[in-house]
Amino acid sequence: MLTQRTVYCPYCGEPIEVLLDEEDAGQQYIEDCQVCCRPITFKLSVGMDGELTLSVHDENEAF
C-alpha cells in the first residue's frame, strides 16, 4: 500500500512529494533534491499506531 506525503527540503525548503511503501518501513535512503540538487536523507519509520512517519535530514545533521 502506498501513501503519498509531502516533505520539505532541509536545504531550500521546497515541498517534495514522495510515495511511501509500508514495506520500506525502517529504511533510510538518500535522494537529491530536484530543486537544489543536494542530497537529502529520508528516514522511514512506523509509529506505535502503525502510522508511517517520514523524516528528512540534511547530510551534516547527526542522528
Ligand SMILES: [Zn+2]
Ligand atoms: Zn532543495
